[in-house]
Amino acid sequence: MAVRLVAVALCGLAAVWFGIRVFRTRSMVRSALALLFAMAALGGLFLALEAEFLGVLQLMMMATEMAVMAIFMVMYMMDPGGLGQMEMTHQKRLARGAGALGGLGAAALAVGLALGGGWGPISAAAPSPAAQNHDLGIELMERSMMIFETAGVTILVAMVAATAVALGRRR
Amino acid sequence: MNAVWMGLAWLAGIYLLAVIEEWGASGRFRPTVPLLAGLAHLGRESLVPRRPDRLLFEAAPPLLLVAALLAAAVLPLAPGLIVVDLATGALFVNAALVYVAVALVMAGWGPDAAYAMVAGWRFLGQLVAYAMLIVMPLTAVAMRAASLSTTAIVASQAALPNALAQPLGFVLFALAAQATCFLPPFDAPVAPGELAGGVLGEYTGVRLAVVRLARLALVLTLATAVAVFYLGGWLGPVLPPAAWTATKALAVAAAMLVAGRFVPRLRGEHTLA
Numbered sequence: 339m340a341v342r343l344v345a346v347a348l349c350g351l352a353a354v355w356f357g358i359r360v361f362r363t364r365s366m367v368r369s370a371l372a373l374l375f376a377m378a379a380l381g382g383l384f385l386a387l388e389a390e391f392l393g394v395l396q397l398m399m400m401a402t403e404m405a406v407m408a409i410f411m412v413m414y415m416m417d418p419g420g421l422g423q424m425e426m427t428h429q430k431r432l433a434r435g436a437g438a439l440g441g442l443g444a445a446a447l448a449v450g451l452a453l454g455g456g457w458g459p460i461s462a463a464a465p466s467p468a469a470q471n472h473d474l475g476i477e478l479m480e481r482s483m484m485i486f487e488t489a490g491v492t493i494l495v496a497m498v499a500a501t502a503v504a505l506g507r508r509r
Numbered sequence: 510m511n512a513v514w515m516g517l518a519w520l521a522g523i524y525l526l527a528v529i530e531e532w533g534a535s536g537r538f539r540p541t542v543p544l545l546a547g548l549a550h551l552g553r554e555s556l557v558p559r560r561p562d563r564l565l566f567e568a569a570p571p572l573l574l575v576a577a578l579l580a581a582a583v584l585p586l587a588p589g590l591i592v593v594d595l596a597t598g599a600l601f602v603n604a605a606l607v608y609v610a611v612a613l614v615m616a617g618w619g620p621d622a623a624y625a626m627v628a629g630w631r632f633l634g635q636l637v638a639y640a641m642l643i644v645m646p647l648t649a650v651a652m653r654a655a656s657l658s659t660t661a662i663v664a665s666q667a668a669l670p671n672a673l674a675q676p677l678g679f680v681l682f683a684l685a686a687q688a689t690c691f692l693p694p695f696d697a698p699v700a701p702g703e704l705a706g707g708v709l710g711e712y713t714g715v716r717l718a719v720v721r722l723a724r725l726a727l728v729l730t731l732a733t734a735v736a737v738f739y740l741g742g743w744l745g746p747v748l749p750p751a752a753w754t755a756t757k758a759l760a761v762a763a764a765m766l767v768a769g770r771f772v773p774r775l776r777g778e779h780t781l782a
Contacts, residue, residue, distance in 0.1 A: 367618050368562070374611065394597045398604035402640055405610050409633050467596035471657055 345386035353379035364423045366411050374404035390467040391474060512592050518751075519581060522759065523725045529763050530725070533770065547718055555714025558620040566619030570716055573612040574723035580605035581730040585660050587743045587750035598659035599651050602734055603644045606689055609727060610636040613691075613698060613708050616720070620711035628707030632698030635688060639695070642685035646678035650738050663742035670741035679739045686731040686765070690724065693769030697776060732762035 356376035360369050377400035384393030415424075427433065451457065465473065478486055527543035535542075557566070583598040585591040595601050610633050617629015651657050653674065654665035672679040688695040699707040712720050736742060736757035743750030 365562070367614075368565070371565070371611070371615065390595065390597050391600070394595075394601045394604050398600065398607055398644075401604070401607035401611055402637070405607075405614060405633055406637055408614065409630060409637070412630070468656070468658065471596055 342386055346383060349379045349383040349386055352376075353383065361426045363426060366415065366424055366426075367408060369426050370404055370408035370411060373407075374400060377404065388464040388467075389470070391471050511590060514590065515581075515586060515592050518586060518755070519578075519726070519729065522729045522755070522762075523722065525759060526725050526729055526762050526766070530766050533767050547722075550718035550721075551715055553714040555716050556711075558622060558711050560621045562619045562621060564619075565615040566711075567716075569612045569616035569619055570712065570719040570723060572608060572615065574719060574726060576605050576608035576612060577723055577726040577730045579608075581726070581733065583659055584730070584733045584737050585663060585742060586754045588660065590751060591660065594658065594660055597657045599647050599657045599662060599738070600644075602659075603640070603647065606643060606731075607640055609689060610640065612723075616712070617698075617708045622711050624704045624706070625708050625711050628698045628700065628704050628710075632691060632708065635691075635695065635697060639685045639688035642681050643689060646675070646682040646685075647738065649675050649678050659737055663737055663744065666741040667744060670739065670744075672739040675739075679735075682739065683735055683761075686735055687769065690727045690731055690765070692728065692765055694772040694775045696769070696774060700774070728762050728765060729758065732765060733758040735761045 353376045356372045356379060359372035360376065363369050363372065378397055381393045381396035381400065384390075384396055387393075464470070524543060528538075528540050531542045531546075532538050557563075580602045582592040583595050583601050585594070613632045613636075614629045617625045617627075617632070619625075650662055650671055653671065654662040656662065656665075666674075691698050697703075699709055704710070709717065709720055733754070736754055740757045740761070741753075742757070743754045745753035748756070
């Protein structure tokens with residue numbers, strides 16, 4: 339239990355630290371990689387919380403996504419190759435306000451939890467990872483099937499449409 | 510204890526691969542060359558470019574090695590001989606391998622050199638395509654085994670190996686494996702004779718030794734993955750189970766190292782046409 343608590347704390351702190359690094363740099367590539375490692379730290383957090391499938395999926399999807407994001411950022415932004423010095427923050431006043439609100443909310447939640455007696459009872463044991471995978475598969479293929487199929491078809495249509503538009507322009 | 514045995518097996522496998530690679534390159538069988546070359550790397554000066562992104566430059570070679578070894582940790586050599594038997598093992602292999610692309614982008618970016626950077630982005634562009642081919646055939650393999658666990662996947666091939674049951678998946682996965690370890694004909698990212706070494710061009714001395722070790726580990730990991738997912742892993746008559754996995758993995762790895770020599774390099778414009 340103590341080991342898990344330390345792992346959760348370390349992963350959480352790493353996620354926050356890399357999250358800060360995303361904006362405290364002037365290199366687009368460093369920013370994208372910092373975001374990737376923040377997400378990977380979240381994946382580690384899931385693993386530490388015994389949500390194995392979620393953790394592995396997070397580690398995998400985020401690495402691909404952030405790498406793709408980096409290549410598109412470098413391709414389309416006014417920063418050739420990501421070599422220039424570029425400010426990573428924008429809409430500062432709005433961001434400060436939102437940050438202050440979020441901080442207040444988190445503090446209120448912490449105080450409320452301290453006064454109200456925490457999150458409630460902790461479940462004794464998580465289901466085994468194999469059972470989790472099985473349950474997740476049953477959930478996806480039964481109750482949530484329509485939602486996922488609709489989302490899948492929508493994304494496929496978007497991909498085909500984007501490819502068609504790109505091909506049309508070239509000719 | 511398993512981890513120690515697996516580590517020793519992996520070291521031996523990597524050394525054998527280095528001998529095979531040297532054999533293929535020079536045409537002569539010289540089993541001491543990898544050892545001497547490794548020692549020579551350690552003795553040489555490890556240059557740092559003039560204005561590197563130091564953090565990324567230093568972190569890339571170890572990250573490449575870690576990605577290869579993490580993927581290897583969930584591949585079984587024999588029943589019970591596995592470092593971690595994750596219930597989500599097949600997916601974890603892919604999750605670890607995606608960090609190969611991250612490491613190479615970091616290696617391309619780190620030294621602040623034009624050739625390396627071009628090569629790094631090139632590899633990413635290539636891998637975005639082939640990373641899908643690593644994971645999609647594995648979904649079919651997992652469906653046959655009704656499990657994502659690598660040991661269950663091997664056990665599911667008792668009647669018929671997946672290479673025969675799913676030949677298309679086998680071919681696609683083998684091609685994607687070749688592309689993931691940027692071996693010819695998918696070696697545009699390092700492109701000998703074109704990009705002056707590409708991502709590896711700025712690495713010298715001990716750092717280059719780590720990169721080359723990592724690449725061989727990657728080849729061995731992917732060859733073992735092919736053996737486990739498609740060739741029935743430890744299943745086979747007479748020989749002990751670990752010997753079967755090792756034989757299959759080494760045969761696949763040797764084929765990966767040699768086959769690309771007979772095919773012209775796949776260039777960017779081929780894939781964009």
